[in-house]
Amino acid sequence: MREFDRFLGNYGTSLDLKAERFWLKKRSQQAQNAYECGQDCLQKNLMSSAFFWLGRAARLAVNDPKVNFAYAMTALKMGYFEIALKRLRVLRERFNLKEVVFSEILALWFMKRQEEAANLLEKALSYYVPPAEIYSFIHDIVAQQNKGGWAFLSNTGLLKIFSKQKVSIVLDGRRLGQFEAGEINLGSVFQKGIAPDWMRGHRLSVKLGKDHLFGSPFDIRALTRCESLVWPTASAIEGWLWYPAEPEYIPHIKINDGPWVKVETIAEVNAQNPLGQFRSFSIALNELPQKGRQTLHIINDHEVPLMGSPLEPKLGRVLDGKQPYPARFLPAPVQPRPARSSLPRLTKPSCAVIIPVYIDYQTTMTCLRSVLENTPSAVEIIVIDDASPEKSIVRALDLLAKERKITLLRNEKTCGFPASVNKGLHYAEGSDVILLNSDTIVPKGWVQRLTEWLTPQDVGTVTPLSNNGGLLSYPSVEKENPFPDLRETRRLDQFCRENGTSVSIELPTANGFCMAISAECLAETGLLRDDIFAQGYGEENDFSIRATARGFRHIAAVNLYVRHKGGNSFKGAKQHLIRRNLKILNALHPGYDLRIFEFMRRDPLFLIRRRLDLLRIMQEERPEGTVLLVKHNYKGGVARAVKERAKQLSKEGFLALQLRPVPQGCSLELCYNPDKLPNLKFTLPEEGMLLGSCLRRLGLKHIEWHHLRGHAPWVRRLHSFLNVPYDIYVHDHVWFCPRIILLNKDGHYCGESDSKVCANCIKHNNRDFKENIELNELLDRSQQELLAARYVKAPTHDAAKRLLRHFPSLPEIIIEPLEDEITVPARSRPQRQHNGRYRIGVLGGISRWKGYDILRDLGRYIQDHDLPLDLILIGSSKDDETLIASGVQVTGPYEDKDVLSLIAMQHLDFAFIPSVAPETWCYVLSWLWKAGLEVLCFDIGAVSERIKEKGNYEGKIIPLGIPIPRLAEYLLHYAKRSSHYL
Incomplete structure (x- = not known):
């Protein structure tokens, strides 16, 4: 954006953070103003105006779900079904909300895409409770599909059946009998106390003969899924919960053995979810038994612990900064570790793998299969069933234990990741251990490659690289990485093995998705804190800090790659739980955030990631060789021209790479997927040789200069270093005007006057790029570079004539339009x-x-x-x-x-x-x-x-x-x- 141009550095692009915040704030305010105008128009029933303002707000606030939902619903009401459908689908993929799904069904139906609408509706009834106002609409769809009826299930166990005939009900393969259509209370069917069997089920089917009614079978886990969070303060226990499948349902909670408490208050929660009906509660500690001195277990209607439970109520003193701290929660400032021997260990203890398991049968079994196939028989595999609600998981674990493939430990009730790990640690006492999430995939030789880093006495933990590994993520530590399939996972692990190094890179903390811990470290540091971090997130960081205080180091296993899905057990509450636990972590260990920030600033793993990217780019297909396209760091016409040119080169068999400026140097990227290899950044001129060597190995044929704005001067000499030709593509007037735009101070076309007028204009107006060069020097350099180019190409005769006016000695300029001209009938x-x-x-x-x-x-x-x-x-x-x-x-x-x-x-x-x-x-x-x-x-x-x-x-x-x-x-x-x- 041109508004940012004055913040450019000498080369690369470095946006002033204050300026960036200013423009982001401005755009946010513009979006809010437009949204408010749209809402005002809706109240006045000015639908066209509302549609315009909400559309503007949605384009300004692309990722704001509240704004996009309002725009989609207005479009739906006005009959702009394509616009509504597009927005609703994006929202469904992000949030999977009931209102969004049923609105999408309506949009499809009105667009005469009845088959799609019916298919989506049948799936939706399996996961959501439909709003009463669309019952007649559902009747029409079901009738058109020639179904014998339809049904839905609510959180209270109310099964509502619309059918003219008797139906049979089946729960997880167990037939319950035949029933008349209407309302059936499943709780009264079972009569087994507060938590009837249906709540523990997985799949409920309603059948007419051999066929399911429309909407059946019902996914009980999805229908009863609860998003929640609970935390302590100095004087109370606070939290919120809601059921996405049935937002209007008023939930209940129970603390330990206390009474059920209805939670009715709807409150604002700091969440992206645009339609969440978060029910909040606050219970004073002095109202709890024994005034809240015991560990609290807080459950919802279906006896599932709330996120953040169990918790220690007195931890609220730490979070609120109250004094005195309970002794066991005294803050432990992060400080340099004491000296510890780095000699090899005298004896190497046996090793055990500990895997807590909760939900998601398919992902869990994929993980266990990879572990069983790739783990030495001498290594004990300990699986902890954290009271999984999925019977398929329970049966599979029982079978594996019976076959003596795993050691199975089982919790009577759900305790969370830290408590489950501790159970395994007690069992494996005296051994090195590897903590492994149940949503990972491990490769061959993973145990050996991981544990060999534990050889020095002062190494406490080891963590491998992963697509989702926090500080150890690859390829990017800044953006969410694509989830690799099994083939790509094996390839990435192979590259890690080839990139293997004996250099120990020390981490500020391990990561619990796959974390090897030495027996000595466990013996001196103790177990994970399961009374503080509840279901998880932060417990391994706390452990690492405590281990560091005892002289242990945390090392990256850079020769190993483990695939990690991430957030499998936490669903929508993940970010809330992370924020809560990070607050706890920083209260317990002041200075932790600064240590993480310092590690990210130094980024000692960058060279490892770059070496991996170099190995991977060499695997790219390039039957005709490679072409390098030099571009600036902005969007717009040049970026689009480079993209289209890259497509043409790819069709001709070339590997098209682009060179983009970054602070202190440049970034080498695949034109077709710039984010695939994000670590090919080179400091210039210091690493010019390395960049040149890479391009030479890739068989570089020629370079195309599309724009050198922002690039280091060294880039202008890259063709000489590699002894390849270069072509110049004219996209603007930078060759003879440092301001590029050819406007005078009054905003009028300057007329491309003589050099004195130009020099005066440049002196009194901002340059469009910050390069310390005088006008005559610019013209001389441009003359030399244009003459030395193999070809100079311009998209129009006008552009070529203007260039020739300033450089009349140039040979022929090739006219090459950027697009085929459009003819409109x-x-x-x-x-x-x-x-x-x-x-x-x-x-x-x-x-x-x-x-x-x-x-x-x-x-x-x-x-x-x-x-x-x-x-x-x-x-x-x-x-x-x-x-x-x-x-x-x-x-x-x-x-x-x-x-x-x-x-x-x-x-x-x-x-x-x-x-x-x-x-x-x-x-x-x-x-x-x-x-x-x-x-x-x-x-x-x-x-x-x-x-x-x-x-x-x-x-x-x-x-x-x-x-x-x-x-x-x-x-x-x-x-x-x-x-x-x-």
Whole structure:
């Protein structure tokens, strides 16, 4: 974005954090303002206006679920079903909410996609309780599907059946008998106390003969899934819970053996979920038995512990900073560990693998199979069944134990990960152990490769690399990594083995997904704290800090890769539990966060990750060799041109790589997937040799300079270092203008005056890139580089002529359009009914050189003179608020995939490109032509050239510099004339 340009460094891009926060805050405020306008319009039943404002809010706040749901529902009410469906599907994938799913079903039905609607509805009834207002709608779908009836199940055990015949009910293969249709209370069917058997079941079926009723079978675990969190304060136990499958259900909780308490209060919770009906509670400690001195077990209606339970109530003193601390919770400041021998251990204890298991049969069994196949027979595999509610898991574990493949320990009730691990640690006392999550996949030789790092006496824990391993994540530690399939998992582990090193990289903490612990470390440090961290998250960090205080180190097993799914047992409550436990962790160990931050700043694992990326990039197919495309670090036309060029090169058999500037150097990336190998970053010029060596091994054929803005000077010499040719692609006027945009201080086209005028302009105006070079030096360098290039290519004759004007000694410039020109048949022209007003569309991100001043002044003139013209900016600008105040409708930023639908929604008469400086190409013009619109523009640059080549049918040319009143008059005349011909 050009607004950020003044924060660029000498090379690479380094955005000032204050500036970044400013712009993010500004965009957030714009989204909030638009959302509030939309809500206000909804209350006044101004649906078209509400749709516009909520659409703007949704495009400004792309990831805000509340805004996107409001926009989707408004679109649904107005009949814009495609728009509604798209937003609803994204929300369903993120949150899987009841209201979203049933709204999506309605959208599909109204779009005449009845089969899809019916399939989704049948699945939805298995997981959700439908709202009463759509019962008749469900009846219609079921009748159309020729089903004998339908049913649903609620959290209270109420089974509601709509059928004209008797049905049979089956729970996990056990037939309960035949029943009449209507309401059946499953609790009364079983009559077995507070927790009837149906709550412990997994699958409930309602059948008519051999066939399931519509909606059956029901997933009891999904229907009764509860999201929750509980935490202590100095004086109370607080928390919240709700049931996503039935948000309106009023839940209950029980603390230890106390009475059931109804939880009715709906409260705001810091969560992304847009529709969560979080029921909150607060129970004073002095109201609890023995005034809350004992460990508290808090359960929901289905006897499932709330997240954060069990908990120690007095821990609230730590979190609230009250004094004195209970002795057992005294803070332990992170400090340098005492000296400890790094000599090899005299004897190597036996090893045991400890795997707590709770839910998800498929994932659990995949993990256990990989462990059984790849673990030496001498290693004991200890599995702890944490009172799994899934009978399939219970049966599978019983069978494995009977076959003596595992040692099975079982909790009577769900205790959480730390307590389950401790049970295994007690059993394996005296051995080295490996803690392993049940959602992992381990490779061959994993135990040996992991435990060999435990050889020195001062090594306490060892953790491997993983796709989801916190500080040990690969390929990225900054973004969520793709979940690899089994084949890719094996390949990644193979690369880790090939990348094997004997260098010990010390970690500030181990990670519990796969964590080897020496017997000595366990003996001196003790067990995990299961009374503090409840179901998990943070317990291994606390253990690591305590171990560090006793002189033990924590090491990365960089020669091992373990796949980890992550969050398998915690579902939607994961982030809440993490935040709670991190607060506890930092209260117990002041300075912990700083130590993690310092490790991330140093990033000692970066070189390991880069070596892995180097190994992987060498495996990329390149039958014709490699081509390097040098680009800047921004979105827009250059980025798109590079992407399209890379596609062409790939079709020709080349591996297309892009070189992008980063602070202190550059990043080498795969054009087709820039995030796949994110660690190929090189400090320049210090690591230029390494970069060159990599490119040479990849068989580099030539380099394409698309843009060198932000790059280190060394990049300009890369072709000489590798002895390969380079081609120059002209995308703007950077070769002769440090400001690039060719505007003077008044915002008008500068006319490309003589060097003295240019030098004065540069002196008194901001450069568009921060390179310490004088104008004459820039021109000399450009002359040399343009002459030395194998080819110089420009997308239009106008761009080539401007370059030749400044460098007349250049040989032929090849004209190579960035796209095939668009021809719009007459029948594709949009038709619309006029209400006396004419709608003019402007597309893109409008900066000053793109015509911001023109658009602002034109909008004001139209307002002041009450002209029947509506200006609609499909996109955003340097100052949306001012444009909106000037009467311009601003829809907000967009993505390319949405452009044509956004244009179609505006029902435009024609389009206007207000650029006042010469463009070398214009993707906006192509989009507008694809939308079937005539386009007006000023007589300058590539847009004018392309329209002239098309002739009058595709648009009109307006003299540059025309006064605003004359411009408004011309647009109105053109609108009336165009309307006459439609």
